[in-house]
Amino acid sequence: MEGASTYRMPFELRRLFATLLHYCKPSNPAKLFETYYEHILEDLRRKQSELNLSEDQILHKVLQGINDTLESLGKDVNEYHLVPFKYITSDFERLTREIAPERNLPVLEEDLLAINQLNVEQKTTFDIVFHDDMSAKGGVYFEDGPGGTGKSFLFKVCLLTYGSEGI
Numbered sequence: 001m002e003g004a005s006t007y008r009m010p011f012e013l014r015r016l017f018a019t020l021l022h023y024c025k026p027s028n029p030a031k032l033f034e035t036y037y038e039h040i041l042e043d044l045r046r047k048q049s050e051l052n053l054s055e056d057q058i059l060h061k062v063l064q065g066i067n068d069t070l071e072s073l074g075k076d077v078n079e080y081h082l083v084p085f086k087y088i089t090s091d092f093e094r095l096t097r098e099i100a101p102e103r104n105l106p107v108l109e110e111d112l113l114a115i116n117q118l119n120v121e122q123k124t125t126f127d128i129v130f131h132d133d134m135s136a137k138g139g140v141y142f143e144d145g146p147g148g149t150g151k152s153f154l155f156k157v158c159l160l161t162y163g164s165e166g167i
């Protein structure tokens with residue numbers, strides 16, 4: 001952790017910290033957490049005044065970052081007793097976590113133009129999906145077809161449209 005803290009980004013340190021907890025089983029996780037706490041929250045500290053974050057909210061976000069990695073390893077941050085209270089994730093945070101990676105995808109200029117390139121089948125599917133969503137009908141859609149027929153292309157256009165509409 002000490003070496004990594006000099007050249008790794010804080011969010012990477014949270015991931016590394018979680019990985020260490022899981023694979024290296026430190027004898028005193030709370031002490032390790034306390035020692036590197038300021039390193040693993042540096043990014044949040046910088047945004048603290050801009051986002052008006054309290055110390056409790058920063059701690060919550062740090063635990064959330066660690067827990068995200070631990071959950072992908074089948075664990076829970078509460079098992080390590082890093083803090084003297086139970087960490088609880090709200091349903092909203094869970095939902096945001098699923099959506100956030102999609103929202104953070106880099107958008108290229110060519111991607112923004114892709115909506116004008118949809119072929120007839122892609123456009124028909126796109127219209128069905130967005131008509132349903134705009135009319136608040138919503139739904140779950142299953143996209144299938146032979147390889148190379150443009151499923152990923154259509155999916156990318158749908159994602160970008162969702163993002164730009166703020167849906």
Ligand SMILES: Nc1ncnc2c1ncn2[C@@H]1O[C@H](COP(=O)(O)OP(=O)(O)OP(=O)(O)O)[C@@H](O)[C@H]1O
Nearest residue numbers: 117118119122145146147148149150151152153154
């Ligand atoms: N409407 C379109 N206009 C221009 N290029 C397209 C269009 N649709 C798909 N393509 C291009 O065709 C190629 C194959 O498309 P895509 O990867 O979306 O197919 P796919 O059905 O997801 O394939 P696979 O099932 O093999 O992953 C890609 O290079 C993609 O950019």
